[in-house]
Amino acid sequence: MTGIVLKSTGSWYRIRLENGEEVEARVRGKLRTSGSRNTNPVTVGDYVDMDLTGEDYAITKVHERKNYIIRKSTKLSKETHIIAANLDLAVMVTTLKSPKIKFGFIDRFLVTAEAYNVPAVIVFNKCDLLNDEELEYLLTLQGAYRDIGYDSALISVHAQTGLEDIRTLLEGKIALFSGHSGVGKSSLLNALNPAIDARVTDVSDFNEKGQHTTTFAEMHPLDGNSYVIDTPGLRSFGLIDMEPEELKDFFPEMVRLSEGCKFHNCLHLNEPGCAVKPAYEEGELPWFRYENYCYFLDELKDMKQ
Ligand SMILES: Nc1nc2c(ncn2[C@@H]2O[C@H](COP(=O)(O)OP(=O)(O)OP(=O)(O)O)[C@@H](O)[C@H]2O)c(=O)[nH]1
Ligand SMILES: [Mg+2]
Numbered sequence: 001m002t003g004i005v006l007k008s009t010g011s012w013y014r015i016r017l018e019n020g021e022e023v024e025a026r027v028r029g030k031l032r033t034s035g036s037r038n039t040n041p042v043t044v045g046d047y048v049d050m051d052l053t054g055e056d057y058a059i060t061k062v063h064e065r066k067n068y069i070i071r072k073s074t075k076l077s078k079e080t081h082i083i084a085a086n087l088d089l090a091v092m093v094t095t096l097k098s099p100k101i102k103f104g105f106i107d108r109f110l111v112t113a114e115a116y117n118v119p120a121v122i123v124f125n126k127c128d129l130l131n132d133e134e135l136e137y138l139l140t141l142q143g144a145y146r147d148i149g150y151d152s153a154l155i156s157v158h159a160q161t162g163l164e165d166i167r168t169l170l171e172g173k174i175a176l177f178s179g180h181s182g183v184g185k186s187s188l189l190n191a192l193n194p195a196i197d198a199r200v201t202d203v204s205d206f207n208e209k210g211q212h213t214t215t216f217a218e219m220h221p222l223d224g225n226s227y228v229i230d231t232p233g234l235r236s237f238g239l240i241d242m243e244p245e246e247l248k249d250f251f252p253e254m255v256r257l258s259e260g261c262k263f264h265n266c267l268h269l270n271e272p273g274c275a276v277k278p279a280y281e282e283g284e285l286p287w288f289r290y291e292n293y294c295y296f297l298d299e300l301k302d303m304k305q
């Protein structure tokens with residue numbers, strides 16, 4: 001019997017069977033110890049095989065993952081925790097105001113999604129709080145990201161605007177909602193499907209670090225063929241472990257231009273014959289992407305020291 005993991009608490013899992021029925025299952029001890037350095041052998045989004053003994057479902061096998069995203073375990077830094085697997089889409093939910101999100105966060109997220117090979121989109125929520133000038137700014141930003149190849153949507157859960165765009169983006173997919181605490185991930189889920197009834201915390205109760213109302217990654221069926229995984233708000237989004245030389249590969253607009261660089265391993269800093277840096281200098285590509293690239297690159301180099 002096969003199903004998809006909707007929720008994991010560490011000791012049991014909620015599984016949706018192919019017929020739509022939901023059951024609880026445990027893991028056989030054998031599976032738990034199978035070699036990897038991940039703290040969790042089964043994760044949300046996994047397809048699993050199960051045995052049924054009496055009324056007890058036991059997970060016997062995890063199918064190979066198409067992709068997965070990980071986070072370093074908080075306590076054991078060498079170990080990693082898989083947040084979710086088999087994603088079709090990573091959705092960055094962010095806001096310009098309330099909370100104000102550091103701008104570089106979007107690109108950090110996009111780099112990570114590229115590294116995991118998961119298509120990413122950006123959702124700007126709480127547009128009801130913005131004045132014309134701020135909306136204009138977001139439209140410019142949206143255009144810049146569209147040119148690179150990232151879809152985005154300007155929405156307001158409270159004003160119920162832009163929600164149809166989100167439905168279109170999510171249609172037929174398993175999508176991960178990510179973003180800071182308080183940006184409205186759970187609110188958006190509830191707006192898309194009130195039956196989900198995810199817990200929402202009033203933003204006025206948020207402290208600086210955020211409330212973290214959602215504490216477990218959990219997958220919610222939106223309709224027959226779309227799923228959304230709600231995750232706890234991320235306080236920061238560390239770049240995943242990669243070699244500094246790899247970073248450039250996760251900026252699609254740089255990859256396209258780098259065909260014109262003299263050296264195939266050009267880092268687009270000050271190498272002779274670089275085709276990327278001049279393009280930024282001449283304003284042919286968004287400056288903030290290049291600056292974030294340089295900033296992230298320094299960060300990765302520091303990490304390696
Ligand atoms: N003004 C405004 N407030 C919103 C909007 N969407 C959500 N909120 C409010 O933002 C606050 C936080 O919403 P949540 O849905 O709990 O945020 P979250 O991203 O799930 O937060 P965590 O679970 O902590 O990661 C609540 O007070 C919501 O009512 C919106 O479109 N406009
Ligand atoms: Mg939430």
Ligand SMILES: [Zn+2]
Nearest residue numbers: 261266268274
């Ligand atoms: Zn170059």
